[in-house]
Amino acid sequence: MLSGFTKCPGLFYATPAQDGILSRIRIPGGILNSKQCRAIAEIADLYGGGYVDVTNRANLQIREIHQGINAEVLKRLQKLGLGSNNTAVDQIRNIMTSPTAGIDPQELVDTRPFVQAWDNYIKANSQLSALSAKFSVCFDGGGIVSVSDRVNDIVFAAVLVDGNVYFRLGLSVGAKGKPAKDTGILLPLENCLPVLAALADVYLAHIDASSKHKLRLREVVNSLGCENYLQEVQQRLAFPLSSLGQKEKFVERTATKYHHIGIHPQRQPSLFYLGVVLPLGRIETMQILGLAELAEKYGSGTLRLTPRQNILLTDIPQQWVADVQSKMAALGLDCSVSNINSVLVACSGKRGCAASITDTKGDALALAEYLKNRVSLDSPVNIHFSGCAKSCAQHSKSDITLLGVSVEEENGTVEGYRVYVGVDDNDLQFGREYQFVTVAKLPALIERMLLVYKTQRLNHDETFREFANRYQISQLKQLCDRSHVLNQCQ
Template identity: 55%
Template structure:
């Protein structure tokens, strides 16, 4: 078994942290069964801090590990599918997918078979262990619960083609094709960065996805020094080669290694469309950010799923066991982790919703999207990370408790605590982002925060509105900001971000100021 330290941990590649050793379990598509859940709870109790953290890639971290996890335990994890049977590829980032794959009422295709196929391909090809540990792939089935905007090197988004056409792409000439077929739009290096990495206009049939992913990976490896400790990101390789050169080499690889598929790609399986078709598809996939919380109908008649709030993405071992038993009793024996650091319990009969809701409350959890803790996001903070300036986890919990006791929220608010500028916990601007800083006061160093309000541009945190707010004054300030929002918004449907965007920073500060902070 491998047991080396790395900046990108896996099951066999551990990472030292401030609070002990950190181990990460890859959970393709975020789906866990009962046996896996009970084993995870046992490991958290026997080796870690008695809890696990859900990450923004829908996988698990076990923290505060003080001793080596035994070979027998690691083999047990492999047997249950919680660790790759090929340790050489275990550090590669988790494969993301729509959390509601297979149950979404609006999805175009169930992407779970594609996740499984890509995971098996990686496992069977040890040389892919030389990929950057951050080489990331995401499958979006085109349903109402979209993961298309989650940061990934490669994103495949299902779309239904509604107009026939005949176009030719420079690298992949195509023939005519039919109406209302499901294809995957291929985005490379970020769906939200068109100024740097454009949508290249490639549409794939489902059976073409894995070979094309393989070709994208192989061309990356051809231009990467495998002896480097830090491998370049895919975007760096493409920037060095140029888009056209990179795509030409992808086509050459398909021609050489997948001739049968390549001939089909020249016929119907790879489609080039104009940009406006892509935009129409992307708009269809937009949805409320926290649509997954609460109770929602599945496409299977008479069944629902319930999205459960995990405060700061953390689950105690006793809660893990409780959720496993709940799922076995009322659902299909699985739970699904989400990239928003919450989880879903699926396949619940509509007649048993009341019982499930009671049991969720008994586990100390909530399913309400307007619960203040449903929108709290935090990195590990200085207890777990040397780069953090503040103890973000405990500060976020304290803030959540204060806000719960001092005001009633009737809408979802996303508050992001980040201990440093890396923004590990959440890549996009929150409604409110709190960036940890150290404040010098009379020869004493205090923990504090810079306060940012999210907007719709590409700023990392949004617009900075306050500088160096001491921790002691933070809860009162945020309570005041949220009260002003609820009083001054146009109507109950106006989000906090929409409200804030109507004002410039001086106007907002005037609205929020009751007394000096």
């Protein structure tokens, strides 16, 4: 049943990695039921490393597989709704939406039906197997937990115009790694699926479907020009694409309050969701089983994966929130925004990827352990470890980016990280370069940077990125060096 190796893994398209075979399970919209959780945990134990990783598209990855997953097991997963019945389209990227769809108190529209409709369309139309495996679609319902700033080929972002809800259409265009650009087109909700089908059809008309290395949608749009691309889309539709004279732009929301972590009220009265911290997106099978049991006993029997590599436990009655917290703690999990792991991100690193220069996951976990009793954060700071310039784990910019490099020194080659901080809305991939630091000296440097941020920020609402942007790099270094000297004197 396995269809050989491809660059992008799927359930039926396994991919070799440094630590064994990698299998990815698409979870449209990121929603899992407890039966699916138990099946995934069983497979991770029997075939993999006894854990699963939540990805930045709310997929699940099973790693360290050293023998092919039995065909009967794969069929069982299909029956449980894990993995498409049409294996030809299984490699296409997961459909992204807010993890709080349908429960977000401020959302304009519940996007779950749109996710389901597009997933059904993909499975029913085998010609879509010719899409690039990286063809990515996102639905943002306009709520507190936004995903419209995530990097996707196509974005439908809900907006309110004259009391009516529309989707604002965004397309990937221009430079690599940028969020989708607002086209200015407003779509009535019922026109969403036909437009999406037409967008995919125009893409297929301009690529070599037989090629193993397909152009990205961005490349096709850049080649044709956005206006020409949309004209071809219009030719396939029975209704006009219209901007309705509106000029609203997508607003990049950086989720400074991090509502995907912590305890938050749902739109349903007296119900809460708990955003669970997963260190680097990894969860042990024992923890998956424990959360599934909590979901059944106290909630609606479902868990939600987030594109920020965490898990939501939803529909918890207010009177049971404290009990659920206590039982999560017994599993070694918590939902505290102050937990350094809440926004610590790392790619698979050189243990799992040949392109990586450094052991990003190991270094990130060591940093978290070092900081645990040294720095108490009262607002999250997003720290991103990337083993190479591809930035697979996080495409959006972070507060602090650590890019793995090796440097030749007198005593030989030394592994370390180039540190980048701050800055938005520019062409710098990671931000402003701060300095190179060896792996051994990294934890102490990050500690100094975080302590300076806590003591020098204007107020509690100022993010690390805003704080860093107020200074020249030389000034930031002076502040950190001064802090280091004062600590040594105390």
